[in-house]
Amino acid sequence: MIEYVDEDFGFFKEEFKTDKNLSKILLVTGGAGFIGANFISYILDNYPEYRVINFDKLTYAGNLNNLSLIENNPNYVFMKGDIANKKDVKNVYEEFNPDFVVHFAAESHVDRSIINPDIFLETNVIGTQNLLNFAREHKIEKFVLISTDEVYGSVEKGHSSIETDRMEPNNPYSASKAAAEFLIRVAHQTYGQRVNVVRSCNNYGRYQFPEKIIPKIICNAMQDKPIPIYGDGKNSRSWLNVKDHCAAIDVVLHSGKSGEIYNVAAKNEISNIDLAEKILKKMGKPLDLIEFVFDRPGHDKRYSVNANKIHNQLGWSPKINFDDGLDETISWYLIHQDWVKDVISGEYMNCYQKNGAGIK
Numbered sequence: 001m002i003e004y005v006d007e008d009f010g011f012f013k014e015e016f017k018t019d020k021n022l023s024k025i026l027l028v029t030g031g032a033g034f035i036g037a038n039f040i041s042y043i044l045d046n047y048p049e050y051r052v053i054n055f056d057k058l059t060y061a062g063n064l065n066n067l068s069l070i071e072n073n074p075n076y077v078f079m080k081g082d083i084a085n086k087k088d089v090k091n092v093y094e095e096f097n098p099d100f101v102v103h104f105a106a107e108s109h110v111d112r113s114i115i116n117p118d119i120f121l122e123t124n125v126i127g128t129q130n131l132l133n134f135a136r137e138h139k140i141e142k143f144v145l146i147s148t149d150e151v152y153g154s155v156e157k158g159h160s161s162i163e164t165d166r167m168e169p170n171n172p173y174s175a176s177k178a179a180a181e182f183l184i185r186v187a188h189q190t191y192g193q194r195v196n197v198v199r200s201c202n203n204y205g206r207y208q209f210p211e212k213i214i215p216k217i218i219c220n221a222m223q224d225k226p227i228p229i230y231g232d233g234k235n236s237r238s239w240l241n242v243k244d245h246c247a248a249i250d251v252v253l254h255s256g257k258s259g260e261i262y263n264v265a266a267k268n269e270i271s272n273i274d275l276a277e278k279i280l281k282k283m284g285k286p287l288d289l290i291e292f293v294f295d296r297p298g299h300d301k302r303y304s305v306n307a308n309k310i311h312n313q314l315g316w317s318p319k320i321n322f323d324d325g326l327d328e329t330i331s332w333y334l335i336h337q338d339w340v341k342d343v344i345s346g347e348y349m350n351c352y353q354k355n356g357a358g359i360k
């Protein structure tokens, strides 16, 4: 069932339809989530002539407050719908006839995928195929899937995955993202659709749901609550500011060679325990808030991707220094405690209480 949330939607609808020759129409799936919301703001800032449709089911992770700064922008509209539901997907394509699709919508939390893989297959796999089917029918100019470095699985120290490395996912979330990538490949190889895949390392920044490690550390520290860290805390991840990721998606959308996969990362590799200590020190909080908890089953030890291809071929490189980005993120969460309160008072808390640590 699709709902138009904005009362002025009729106005937007006409604009979207009649100005097709003057501007590009961009369908963003999952735009009420962390990266999607940042990406919509980025596009509206950088492409004032573009029209952007945010198509989102508003799961526990989707929050329209993430778009409060741009909700009145006449070039933006929200449409509620489920990518796993063919009728919803058909409606959004028929309503707006987009030029581009940037596909973020996903179930994105590894711990949840271990407990309930089914919804990950429905959204991340079936949902992606639905979007591709209608993209083909509507002759979409470019379809970009936002994937993850987790599809490579755990990577040995000293190696950074390159795009031609084998995908070896180890949990239901990363397996569902790998499956979605294969569907993108098929769309290109069999049907000649114009597609790209972006494989990013872990992102951080404003609007990230506090089940993920960086906002979880900040939010727990703010309240002097224990900070759960899996196992020995030595698992390491690379971190990229969400604004740098948005810029990378922009270059891939507009300049990426169809059919290609692009890794995206900054050289900010750090273990979970070092990350927790770094944030606590920045916040002036005691390190003994850290509490080691039972490790996640199948927990990948290390992710690391080599981003030379996007740098050499498309000229993208990250701009934001990790310490500066972390400082800005900590300040954002401190200033937006109401946002935090809202998101953690919902379904998330029930799941958190049932399932323990809940950290990516």
Ligand SMILES: NC(=O)c1ccc[n+]([C@@H]2O[C@H](COP(=O)([O-])OP(=O)(O)OC[C@H]3O[C@@H](n4cnc5c(N)ncnc54)[C@H](O)[C@@H]3O)[C@@H](O)[C@H]2O)c1
Binding pocket: 029, 030, 031, 032, 033, 034, 035, 036, 055, 056, 057, 058, 059, 060, 061, 062, 063, 081, 082, 083, 084, 103, 104, 105, 106, 107, 108, 109, 123, 127, 146, 147, 148, 149, 177, 199, 200, 201, 202, 203, 204, 209
């Ligand atoms: N967060 C990261 O560090 C990271 C890193 C690499 C890749 N990614 C990928 O980027 C994308 C966005 O990640 P995120 O962290 O912003 O996720 P998120 O969980 O914050 O947001 C996901 C959004 O998708 C929506 N959604 C979920 N199921 C849907 C469905 N069936 N139909 C329509 N909308 C649906 C949710 O309501 C939410 O708004 C995902 O595809 C994820 O795999 C994330």
